[in-house]
Amino acid sequence: MVRFLDVSKEYKSGTRALNGVSFTISDGEMAFLVGPSGSGKSTIIRLINGETKPTSGKIMVNGYNLTSLRRSDIPYMRRTLGVIFQDFRLLEKKTVYDNVAFAMRVIGAPRRHIAERVPYALELVGLTDCASRMPDELSGGEQQRVAIARALVNSPRMIIADEPTGNLDPARSVDIMRLLEKINSLGTTVMVVTHEKALVDSMSKRVIAIDSGCIVSDGTGGYFGYEE
Amino acid sequence: MKNKNEAPVRKGHTNPGYFISEGFRSVFRHGLMSFAAAVIVLACLLIGGCFFMVIINANAIVTGLEQENKVIVYVDETYTEAEARSLGSRLNQIENVASCTFMTRKEALEQWISRQEDPELFAGTDASALRDRFYIVLGDITQMDSTLQSLREVEGVARVSAYMEMARGFAAVRNVLRVVTYGISAVLLVISVFIISNTVKLATFNRREEIAVMKTVGATNGFIRWPFVIQGLILGIISAVSAFALQWVVYDLAEKAIARSGLLEITTALPFMSFAYVLALGDLAVGVAVGVFGSVLAIGKYLKK
Numbered sequence: 101m102v103r104f105l106d107v108s109k110e111y112k113s114g115t116r117a118l119n120g121v122s123f124t125i126s127d128g129e130m131a132f133l134v135g136p137s138g139s140g141k142s143t144i145i146r147l148i149n150g151e152t153k154p155t156s157g158k159i160m161v162n163g164y165n166l167t168s169l170r171r172s173d174i175p176y177m178r179r180t181l182g183v184i185f186q187d188f189r190l191l192e193k194k195t196v197y198d199n200v201a202f203a204m205r206v207i208g209a210p211r212r213h214i215a216e217r218v219p220y221a222l223e224l225v226g227l228t229d230c231a232s233r234m235p236d237e238l239s240g241g242e243q244q245r246v247a248i249a250r251a252l253v254n255s256p257r258m259i260i261a262d263e264p265t266g267n268l269d270p271a272r273s274v275d276i277m278r279l280l281e282k283i284n285s286l287g288t289t290v291m292v293v294t295h296e297k298a299l300v301d302s303m304s305k306r307v308i309a310i311d312s313g314c315i316v317s318d319g320t321g322g323y324f325g326y327e328e
Numbered sequence: 329m330k331n332k333n334e335a336p337v338r339k340g341h342t343n344p345g346y347f348i349s350e351g352f353r354s355v356f357r358h359g360l361m362s363f364a365a366a367v368i369v370l371a372c373l374l375i376g377g378c379f380f381m382v383i384i385n386a387n388a389i390v391t392g393l394e395q396e397n398k399v400i401v402y403v404d405e406t407y408t409e410a411e412a413r414s415l416g417s418r419l420n421q422i423e424n425v426a427s428c429t430f431m432t433r434k435e436a437l438e439q440w441i442s443r444q445e446d447p448e449l450f451a452g453t454d455a456s457a458l459r460d461r462f463y464i465v466l467g468d469i470t471q472m473d474s475t476l477q478s479l480r481e482v483e484g485v486a487r488v489s490a491y492m493e494m495a496r497g498f499a500a501v502r503n504v505l506r507v508v509t510y511g512i513s514a515v516l517l518v519i520s521v522f523i524i525s526n527t528v529k530l531a532t533f534n535r536r537e538e539i540a541v542m543k544t545v546g547a548t549n550g551f552i553r554w555p556f557v558i559q560g561l562i563l564g565i566i567s568a569v570s571a572f573a574l575q576w577v578v579y580d581l582a583e584k585a586i587a588r589s590g591l592l593e594i595t596t597a598l599p600f601m602s603f604a605y606v607l608a609l610g611d612l613a614v615g616v617a618v619g620v621f622g623s624v625l626a627i628g629k630y631l632k633k
Contacts, residue, residue: 149544172548179546191538202538206547208343254545 101127101289102148102258107157109143109313117143119313120157125291125306127257130284132300133293135310141293144310145262148291149183150174162257179207182251182259182288186266188243190235196222196246197231203250221249225279241272248279258289265296273299351558354531362559365527366567369618372516373571373611374578379509380607381579386502388598393495397466401479402459402487405433412460415484419462422482424475426467433458459486517618524563524622528556532627549631557623564619568611575607576600 102125109118118140125131135141146152148161150169159166162180169177190199200221204214222228225245235243244264251259261280265273277292277299284290294300300307309317355362401419403412409432419428431439437455441447466475472492479488532539542552583597 175543175546175548177546178544181546183544189537189541189544191541202541203545205343205346206542206545206551208551250541250545 103160105158130290131306140313182256184261186263221253347554350555354559369567396491401462520618528626560619560623564615568615
């Protein structure tokens with residue numbers, strides 16, 4: 101669960117990225133965060149991920165109060181999140197299996213647990229047969245699936261997808277959205293940040309629209325639901 | 329499909345095997361840079377260690393001389409042997425003189441020639457270049473200064489030479505050396521930390537994407553830091569062990585050369601084993617400290633994000 105209560109963020113440069121933003125994404129929900137460039141979407145992701153602190157307001161992420169969270173507890177909070185990026189951010193010198201397993205190794209998961217979870221995550225994203233391949237041998241859609249498997253493998257309570265289809269063709273984009281929907285149906289909260297109007301419209305999920313650091317619409321339906 | 333989603337792992341298990349293998353991998357991944365860093369730290373340790381060995385020997389010489397209760401009294405060269413010999417009774421009467429042994433200038437020359445590598449070269453040397461002398465043993469070394477004064481006041485005594493006075497000269501040299509050593513060691517330490525830090529920085533730069541992923545999935549700062557600390561540690565230990573081995577070789581060669589030259593007639597060089605453990609521990613401590621500190625310094629930037 102993510103809860104923003106009257107959150108404002110002003111950077112040292114004086115740029116005011118968020119202005120009194122409040123919203124809640126409940127456990128098990130799937131929501132889209134949409135808005136033009138510079139509207140404050142990336143700031144929201146950075147705030148949720150603990151990369152920066154709000155200037156004012158309160159943020160709760162999966163039971164952690166980020167406003168008062170100690171620096172040493174940030175990694176443990178991050179383990180409740182799985183983050184997917186537009187550019188996949190896979191490690192080129194590791195196989196698909198090792199890319200996914202890496203996310204477990206670095207939080208000190210036992211080998212037995214890794215051996216169970218990695219094949220499960222690869223099966224979930226439909227890449228069981230690609231386990232021993234290198235990332236550069238895969239298509240963009242497949243690479244993004246590996247990134248999703250990596251985000252999932254530690255059983256996060258929430259997946260945050262930052263423009264997950266930005267580098268994909270329309271057909272692959274739909275596949276990725278369906279996959280995220282499937283993950284959501286298995287109980288994981290999903291928040292997708294995207295520009296893709298057609299995709300958002302086709303999903304009929306909750307859409308939070310942000311512009312100039314303020315929430316301008318929050319409702320179920322299409323990308324421009326707030327205009328209706 | 330069954331939902332296998334579970335609560336995420338709260339605390340990571342410590343995994344020394346992973347840290348050590350990653351540390352070694354990092355050393356070999358940047359082999360040339362690691363080699364350069366290890367050689368520079370080795371050079372710093374070698375220089376510092378050599379100064380230490382000189383100082384520890386100077387210390388031993390000073391201490392040895394300070395405890396030496398012998399004095400040589402040289403007789404005026406215009407005195408005949410009989411006149412010189414007659415001074416013995418007067419010297420014996422001086423308070424604190426325990427014994428007094430006479431040696432003629434001829435005997436002194438013979439003794440000196442016998443110590444040379446090729447005594448034949450000095451055959452026929454005129455003994456008149458030297459002085460008759462008395463070897464005096466003092467009863468109480470604490471009264472050295474007043475006894476020397478009394479000896480100098482005896483008519484016919486040309487010069488009095490005491491090991492204690494030589495010790496003072498050595499002590500002054502030792503003190504200068506000590507200051508120079510501290511200064512050089514401090515500079516070398518800073519250089520070593522800088523070099524190790526740069527090597528680890530290169531490793532962190534090459535692995536920046538990996539580090540970013542680690543942070544995103546919730547790796548702790550400790551987990552990210554350890555492999556790099558171990559990389560620095562490995563470089564420090566390699567440098568320390570190599571430096572110790574080289575110091576041993578250098579000392580052995582220097583000891584033999586000095587013994588051949590007869591430079592240390594008054595004393596002998598300390599056996600290497602008498603201070604080897606101090607030197608080994610010092611090398612290791614400095615190597616480890618430089619390695620760890622350099623690494624922590626290098627990785628700090630990435631962990632702040």
